[in-house]
Amino acid sequence: MRAGERRQAILDYLRHSSRPVSAGFLAERFSVSRQAVVGDVALLRASGADISATPRGYVILKPSQDLVRRVACRHDAAGMEAELCAVVDQGCSVLDVIVEHPVYGQLTGPLQLASRYDVGQFLSRCAGARPLSDLTGGIHLHTLSCPDEDAFCRVREALGAMGILWEGEE
Structure with a gap:
């Protein structure tokens, strides 16, 4: 060939x-x-x-009929698993992670995580590596694909209850 x-x-x-x-x-x-x-x-x-x-x-990536929304989050590396599981447990997918770098501007890492299995596979690949959010004191965005607005609201509620949802300075 x-x-x-x-x-x-x-x-x-x-x-x-x-x-x-x-x-x-x-x-x-x-x-x-x-x-x-x-x-x-x-x-x-x-x-x-x-x-x-x-x-x-x-x-x-194939066009989706799902709602695409973003959430701002803040946590340390230890909070990554809980954050990602909270999203997929509500029926949404984590499409990417976005950070704002002082030199390069917006950096985006595609994730495509739709289940706890996907999250586990991603975390095993992260062993020994630092997440992008380390560049920004843990502050980052995720683009989510959600089946409906209720699922997105559940994600925000779950992340808020965990203290991960970032809504600005304390």
């Missing part, structure tokens, strides 16, 4: 996948190195493909 054909096959595979796909899986599937897949994805992105890299692999 030629490189151009492989890139098209990777793009088609991602378009039809309902879950994130790791570079390692794609490398095995197309009998190339993981680095070749990373390069292919970079070229696909440069040509306009909307491929996101999440902690669990590559995805092409």
Whole structure:
């Protein structure tokens, strides 16, 4: 298979996948190195493909009918699991984390967490790493996908009860 054909096959595979796909899986599937897949994805992105890299692999995000909302949060690294579980327990997904960096401006990390399993997988990958929110004293935003306004209200209520919902200076 030629490189151009492989890139098209990777793009088609991602378009039809309902879950994130790791570079390692794609490398095995197309009998190339993981680095070749990373390069292919970079070229696909440069040509306009909307491929996101999440902690669990590559995805092409499909339009959703869900409500998209943001919450501002503040906690230390130890509060991350409780925060993320509070969101997914209310039926919402955590699409990303956003921090405001003094030099680079807005930094966004795609997450795509929809269940406690996803949260557990993400946290195991975080072992030994510092979260983006360390750059901002724990203050960060999450973009959420919620099935309805009631679910979003439940998330805000749960995060507020935990002291994680950030509403400004104390």
